[in-house]
Structures are given as structure tokens and as C-alpha cells.
Amino acid sequence: MTPEIRTAADAIAYIHSNTWTRHAPGLERMRELCRRLGDPQKSLRFLHVAGTNGKGSVCAMLDAVLRTAGYRVGLFTSPYLVSFNERIRLNGQPIPDAELAEITARIRPIADSMTDVPTEFELITAIGLTFFARHACDFVVFEVGMGGRLDSTNILAPEEVAVSVITGIAMDHTAYLGDTPEKIAAEKAGIIKPGVPVVFGGTHEPLTPDGVVPEIRADRVVDPVSCGQVIRAQAERVGAPYIPVPAGLLHVTHTGLDGSDFDFGQRRGLHIPLPGLYQPFNAATALCALDILRERGTCIPEAAIRSGLAGVSWAGRFEVLYRDPDDPRVVVVADGGHNPEGVAAAAASAAACFGGERINLLTGVMADKDYTTMAHSLAAVARRVFTVTPDNSRALSGDAYAALYRAQGIPVHDFPSVAAAFSAALADCRRAGVPLLCLGSLYMYRDVLAAVEQL
Missing domain, CATH: 3.90.190.20 (Mur ligase, C-terminal domain)
Structure with missing residues (x-):
């Protein structure tokens, strides 16, 4: 007999016992699991974030600004670095052990009774959705696990998504997403929803403060223009506004181990404490998404944007x-x-x-x-x-x-x-x-x- 779930350790052991490699890709399992749970996602509003690199940093920035603006914010990211609970956060704090165990114990009999049982990541996604709905989050910053089109986070209906974000395209997970940048872009573009604006941040190269593109980089195998065309075409196909990040409006004035100072468009003197030449571009992507929320009626004071970015933290990124x-x-x-x-x-x-x-x-x-x-x-x-x-x-x-x-x-x-x-x-x-x-x-x-x- 399989042990009962009484602790967070029990919950994590159960979750990890459900491998994904033996399952066919698809959203049917996730839809069925959420339906049996009462569709917790239907009570929430999401910022859905895909992309090869930069997803986590952009999610952290969006989360920090929205919390600073006074909203109750859920944050769903992967993988974790130290503690499993980091994957699911409410207002910056990881899911408590007791709730992780309780929610997993509730989900387990439902999952185990399914003909096609859920994968590990599908279980984690369902736990996160249940937790966020229980706490009536105003927004959930929802990071895609891998790809987009068939990712378990992609069960969202258009009315549940406030903005979609694709941070950029690079060659990764090619065995599952495709062997060209354009194929990978198409998979990530699968999160685009009818009528929901999509921000594409993959139109840039990192810059030094003097505006020079560093020479130290991987051999260029990704054409951001062609990837952008794939994403734009999908946006047009489903009737979603397409917003490429205007990288030409970004001017980095300082970068170092203390973070970066930069201007973006009309915003001057912005600061992020995250080191790395790539972080100002992640911030520009986040700013474009936040401006879409503002244009659509969400109250995000300019002071909250500046303060949120200046206070953001994200482990493991330079x-x-x-x-x-x-x-x-x-x-x-x-x-x-x-x-x-x-x-x-x-x-x-x-x-x-x-x-x-x-x-x-x-x-x-x-x-x-x-x-x-x-x-x-x-x-x-x-x-x-x-x-x-x-x-x-x-x-x-x-x-x-x-x-x-x-x-x-x-x-x-x-x-x-x-x-x-x-x-x-x-x-x-x-x-x-x-x-x-x-x-x-x-x-x-x-x-x-x-x-x-x-x-």
C-alpha cells in the first residue's frame, strides 16, 4: 500500500513518482484534472510567460512590481534551486509545507483514478492553481515549464490571461520542441490567445553601457527576426495584438555586480539590483507587459514600477x-x-x-x-x-x-x-x-x- 500524504516530504515523494517520459504530450490530462478539481484557474488572472531564457527573471520582475502596487500575487516558476516549495509562491513566500501536503493529499485520489494519470509537472501545476485560487490571488505570474503549446500551463482560456509574454528564442530542448529556432518559436507561440496581447522580447542583443554588443557569445544560430515573424504570424492568425519590445529605446548607463541603471523610452534613471548584461532587456520586456496591464485598466503607479524593479531579487542569475x-x-x-x-x-x-x-x-x-x-x-x-x-x-x-x-x-x-x-x-x-x-x-x-x- 502506498503511504498516505501527511507531510510535505510525503507530497514531494508522491509528485516525483509520476515521471513524464512515458506519457504522450497533450493537454487532455491537465484539463481533466483541473475539471475534477473545479477548474481553479477560472477564478484567476494570469500573466503567462514563455521563452527559452529570461523567463524566471521577467516573472520575478512582474511579481515584484505587482506586489509593490498592492496586489495579491501568485508566482509559479521552475525549476527550484534549493527548496521544492520555491516553485509556488504567494506574495513572495513559498507555499507552506502544511498546505503543500494538504493540497497534494486532496489531489492524489483524483489523479490516481484517472485512466491516463498526470505527469509530475501537471501535478505541480494543479497544486499551484489550487493554492492560488484558495488565496484569491489578484494576479498569477505563470511561467511555462517547457515550450508552450503543449505545456500544462497552457490550459488557460483567453479571458483568464491578461497578457502573454515570450521572452526570447534559443536552441534548447530540441528533441521535444524542434530542431530549428523557427520550430521552437512556433511551440512557444502556442500560448498566444485570441484577443490577448503578446509581448515578444527576443528582438535584442545584450549591450554594454557604451552600447556595444559583446563579442563573447555562442555562434549565432538564432535569427530573432525570423523567430519574431513566426510569433507575429501566430498572433495575427488568432487575433492577438503583437508587441515586440522596442530594444532601441533601451539605454544602459551602468552595469556591474550591483545591478544596472538604465533608461527605457520616457522612463529615466531606472535601477535593477540583478547583475548581468541581459537583465536590462528582461526589465524592458517586463515593462512592456506592465504597460499593457495599465492600458487595460490595471492601476500600477509609476512609483510602484520603479520601486518594484529596484527591489526585485532572483537567485541563481549572475x-x-x-x-x-x-x-x-x-x-x-x-x-x-x-x-x-x-x-x-x-x-x-x-x-x-x-x-x-x-x-x-x-x-x-x-x-x-x-x-x-x-x-x-x-x-x-x-x-x-x-x-x-x-x-x-x-x-x-x-x-x-x-x-x-x-x-x-x-x-x-x-x-x-x-x-x-x-x-x-x-x-x-x-x-x-x-x-x-x-x-x-x-x-x-x-x-x-x-x-x-x-x-
């Missing part, structure tokens, strides 16, 4: 985890870049924030990513590399990844654990007076954070 008290040059940064575009953006940010000096890297990757291109981008900024095998069944061995750097003449060492790699990397940083950038897989973040907390 996040400063440690500053050495004895040497200001020794800084530990964690970034979630895990595909060629994300890794190239992190490398460009490192070059900008650290004055172009070579830095140490702690890195591990998944075997189903384009890790060769990622290693090529990172080699441009790497002084020394410390590789690991992330704790995931899809991980590439650290030794195999190290070979790519060794072939490019970069000193590299493979380690059996993140803790061991971090210890060796930080010791070398202190000897050389250089920063350490940890990236390649979000699955490493918790172990890196644990190592930092031991200092």
Missing part, C-alpha cells in the same frame, strides 16, 4: 554569493546559464563586470545540451576550469567536459563533487586574486550555495 573580506577581487558568482545562449550571456556579463580579465570557472552540464558550443564561449573568459558531474541522470561526466577545455589549452581539473571543486577553485582564486563563476546547470546551485555557507 548572483553574487560571496565576497572575500580580505581581497575584493575574489568574488563568487552563480549563474543559471545552461544552454549556449545563456552561457554566452553569462560569459559576456563576466567580461563586462570583471574588466575583461580571465576568471576561474566551476562548471558542469547536462549531456543533452550543446556543451561543445558552451565550452567554446566560456573558454574566452576562462583562466582555469574546475569541472564536476552535476547530480542528475542526464549529466555529462565532468571528465568528458574537462576534455573540451583541455583541447583549447585551458588548464582544467575534474572533481568528484561540487564541494571538492569549490574548495579547490576558491583556494586558487585567493592565490591569484580572481573571481569565480559557477554555471552550466541549475542542478549545481544548491551544492554551490551549501559550499559558500560553510565558509
Whole structure:
């Protein structure tokens, strides 16, 4: 007999027992599950956010501004970095353990009685919707898990969506979404609803404060114009207003480890505390979505926009985890870049924030990513590399990844654990007076954070 769900640990064990690989893609399971739960999504208003990179940061910005404006806001994101509960938040706070257990226990008999039982992510989505409806959220910032068209978040009706956002397109999850950028764009465009404005943020390149596009980036395989055409065509097909982010109106005046200062259109002197050259463009995407809400009658004071952006936090995105008290040059940064575009953006940010000096890297990757291109981008900024095998069944061995750097003449060492790699990397940083950038897989973040907390 399967144990009862009494605790959050029981709930998480049950959720993780429902793998997705044996299920055919589709929305039928999710629709049936929500129908049996009373369709909790029908009482809510959503900001639906898809895209290859930048989804989480844009969601965090939207959430921060709406909360600052006085709204009760649900936030649904993935994956989690430290605690499972991070996936489902109310007004900035993760779902309490007791409610996670209670809601999962309610959903379980319904899910188990279905002929085609729900996947792990479908269960998580249903738990989030039930939690948000229970707390009568004014808005839910709803991040797509993967793709869009067949993602479990895409059961929403047009009247339930205030605005759709597609942050950008890059080559990732190609086995499921398609082997060209245009095919991936079409999958993400599947979230577009009739009459619901869609913001497309993938029309830009990161800029340094002097307006220069950094040279350190993945080989260009994505044409943002052609991807935008795919998204525009779908918007026209269903009768949705299409709003591309006007990147030409963005002027970055400062970027560093303390975040960025920038102007966007008529808004001057904006600040976000999130480091990374890519974050001002994420902010511009969020601002376009917020302006659509304002135009459609939502009260969002300008002061709330400025204050919300200035107070936003989002872990694992060029996040400063440690500053050495004895040497200001020794800084530990964690970034979630895990595909060629994300890794190239992190490398460009490192070059900008650290004055172009070579830095140490702690890195591990998944075997189903384009890790060769990622290693090529990172080699441009790497002084020394410390590789690991992330704790995931899809991980590439650290030794195999190290070979790519060794072939490019970069000193590299493979380690059996993140803790061991971090210890060796930080010791070398202190000897050389250089920063350490940890990236390649979000699955490493918790172990890196644990190592930092031991200092």
C-alpha cells in the first residue's frame, strides 16, 4: 500500500513518482484534472510567460512590481534551486509545507483514478492553481515549464490571461520542441490567445553601457527576426495584438555586480539590483507587459514600477554569493546559464563586470545540451576550469567536459563533487586574486550555495 500524504516530504515523494517520459504530450490530462478539481484557474488572472531564457527573471520582475502596487500575487516558476516549495509562491513566500501536503493529499485520489494519470509537472501545476485560487490571488505570474503549446500551463482560456509574454528564442530542448529556432518559436507561440496581447522580447542583443554588443557569445544560430515573424504570424492568425519590445529605446548607463541603471523610452534613471548584461532587456520586456496591464485598466503607479524593479531579487542569475573580506577581487558568482545562449550571456556579463580579465570557472552540464558550443564561449573568459558531474541522470561526466577545455589549452581539473571543486577553485582564486563563476546547470546551485555557507 502506498503511504498516505501527511507531510510535505510525503507530497514531494508522491509528485516525483509520476515521471513524464512515458506519457504522450497533450493537454487532455491537465484539463481533466483541473475539471475534477473545479477548474481553479477560472477564478484567476494570469500573466503567462514563455521563452527559452529570461523567463524566471521577467516573472520575478512582474511579481515584484505587482506586489509593490498592492496586489495579491501568485508566482509559479521552475525549476527550484534549493527548496521544492520555491516553485509556488504567494506574495513572495513559498507555499507552506502544511498546505503543500494538504493540497497534494486532496489531489492524489483524483489523479490516481484517472485512466491516463498526470505527469509530475501537471501535478505541480494543479497544486499551484489550487493554492492560488484558495488565496484569491489578484494576479498569477505563470511561467511555462517547457515550450508552450503543449505545456500544462497552457490550459488557460483567453479571458483568464491578461497578457502573454515570450521572452526570447534559443536552441534548447530540441528533441521535444524542434530542431530549428523557427520550430521552437512556433511551440512557444502556442500560448498566444485570441484577443490577448503578446509581448515578444527576443528582438535584442545584450549591450554594454557604451552600447556595444559583446563579442563573447555562442555562434549565432538564432535569427530573432525570423523567430519574431513566426510569433507575429501566430498572433495575427488568432487575433492577438503583437508587441515586440522596442530594444532601441533601451539605454544602459551602468552595469556591474550591483545591478544596472538604465533608461527605457520616457522612463529615466531606472535601477535593477540583478547583475548581468541581459537583465536590462528582461526589465524592458517586463515593462512592456506592465504597460499593457495599465492600458487595460490595471492601476500600477509609476512609483510602484520603479520601486518594484529596484527591489526585485532572483537567485541563481549572475548572483553574487560571496565576497572575500580580505581581497575584493575574489568574488563568487552563480549563474543559471545552461544552454549556449545563456552561457554566452553569462560569459559576456563576466567580461563586462570583471574588466575583461580571465576568471576561474566551476562548471558542469547536462549531456543533452550543446556543451561543445558552451565550452567554446566560456573558454574566452576562462583562466582555469574546475569541472564536476552535476547530480542528475542526464549529466555529462565532468571528465568528458574537462576534455573540451583541455583541447583549447585551458588548464582544467575534474572533481568528484561540487564541494571538492569549490574548495579547490576558491583556494586558487585567493592565490591569484580572481573571481569565480559557477554555471552550466541549475542542478549545481544548491551544492554551490551549501559550499559558500560553510565558509
